[in-house]
Every structure is written in C-alpha cells, then in structure tokens.
Amino acid sequence: MKEFIAYCGLDCESCEARIATINNDDTLRENVAKHWSELNGVTITPEMINCTGCRIDGVKTPFCDSICPIRKCAVDKNVGTCGDCSEVSSCEKLAMIINNNPDAKNNLLN
Numbered sequence: 529m530k531e532f533i534a535y536c537g538l539d540c541e542s543c544e545a546r547i548a549t550i551n552n553d554d555t556l557r558e559n560v561a562k563h564w565s566e567l568n569g570v571t572i573t574p575e576m577i578n579c580t581g582c583r584i585d586g587v588k589t590p591f592c593d594s595i596c597p598i599r600k601c602a603v604d605k606n607v608g609t610c611g612d613c614s615e616v617s618s619c620e621k622l623a624m625i626i627n628n629n630p631d632a633k634n635n636l637l638n
Contacts, residue, residue, distance in 0.1 A: 530635075534582035535602035535609050536625045537632030545579040545589050583609070597621045611636030 532540040540546050548556040557574040565572045580586030582599055592599060598610065598621050607613050610622050616636060626633035 531584060532581050533609060533635045534599070535607075536582075536598045536622060537610065537634075537636040538582075538625065538629065539631065539635065540579075540581035540584070543579065543581075545577045546581055549578045549580060549587065598625065609636055 530539075530541075532546075534540050544556060544560045547553070548560060554574065557577040560577045561572045561574045564577075576590050578587045579589045579592055582588070582592055594600075601619075601621060602610055602613070605613060610616050610619065613619070616622065626636065
C-alpha cells in the first residue's frame with residue numbers, strides 16, 4: 529500500500545494541507561483554513577495547516593494529530609491501515625469516510 533494512504537483510506541498526496549506543507553504555500557494554507565473553518569464551523573488558522581501525511585513521520589494538523597478517532601483507533605490497534613483491521617467492514621468510525629468515498633474504500637480493500 530502506498531505510504532501516503534491514510535489509515536482511513538484517503539490519499540494524503542491529494543490533501544491540500546499536505547500540498548501546502550510540502551510547497552510551503554502560505555496562500556494555500558490561508559485558503560484551506562478558511563474553507564475548513566466554514567465546513568466545520570470552527571476556527572482553523574493558516575498556522576494549523578501543516579501536515580506531512582497521516583502515517584508519515586512529521587507534523588500533522590491538530591485534527592489529524594490528536595482528534596481524529598479513526599487515526600487514534602488505528603494507532604492504538606497498531607494496524608498499517610484500517611484495511612488491516614478485522615472490523616473494517618463494520619466500523620462506524622470508518623463508515624463516514626468509506627461510505628462517501630469509493631476511492632478511500634478501494635485504497636483499503638485492494
């Protein structure tokens with residue numbers, strides 16, 4: 529499996545937070561912070577938009593680092609991704625991602 533596939537199956541290489549981090553793009557950080565703030569109804573600052581990838585060593589967004597229930601569960605279970613977990617098809621935490629994103633599901637199951 530690609531190292532940039534997150535525990536949930538999302539592709540970190542296409543994540544705007546990672547792209548902004550890798551390219552040190554402050555304009556993209558500002559745009560992502562604004563968009564994510566609107567989507568989530570919380571204040572997200574451009575300084576929070578730094579992430580190297582869910583399963584990659586390095587900086588993470590505050591959500592990915594300490595709030596994401598999927599990442600926390602996978603780390604606690606010591607699985608490579610949720611695709612390696614015996615509960616992958618029945619997990620309620622993961623369902624919100626894979627039921628709405630066929631690519632994420634394919635990344636985990638293939």
